[in-house]
Amino acid sequence: MLRPMDLALVGTDPGISPNEDGLPGLPVIRSIVGALLTWGLVACVAGLVISVIVWALAHQQGNYQYAQGGKSGVVVSAGGALLIGAANAIVGFFAGLGAGV
Structure with a gap:
């Protein structure tokens, strides 16, 4: 049984x-992660x-099937660049949110 002190x-x-x-x-490790961010952004630009x-x-x-695939590729590449660019802010936001719990 738990007591109030516990x-x-x-x-x-x-x-x-x-x-x-x-x-x-x-x-x-910070240098490696920074290089991965750069590679990810370069891949997004190429995509x-x-x-x-x-x-x-x-x-x-x-050829509207391939045109739709191209549109999807544009959205995925732009979304990837958005998430890579915001990675530090996203992690910082959730780390601060978790620290407040």
Whole structure:
């Protein structure tokens, strides 16, 4: 059976927070993740260019199935670039939201 004193201990903050000195290699990992962000954005640009070309050529030739695929590629590439560009803000937002719980 829980006593009122035990309930007070359950809600106590353990005092753990992110720290940059806990593990070695953090600058290397940040560099790798930054490079992955760059590669992702380059892939989104390439996907967008290819999708626009497919969309335009397919529409011009009357191939509406490929034109629809090109449209989908444009939306997916733009959405990917949006999410990659906002990755730091999204993670920061949810980390702050989680810290407030």
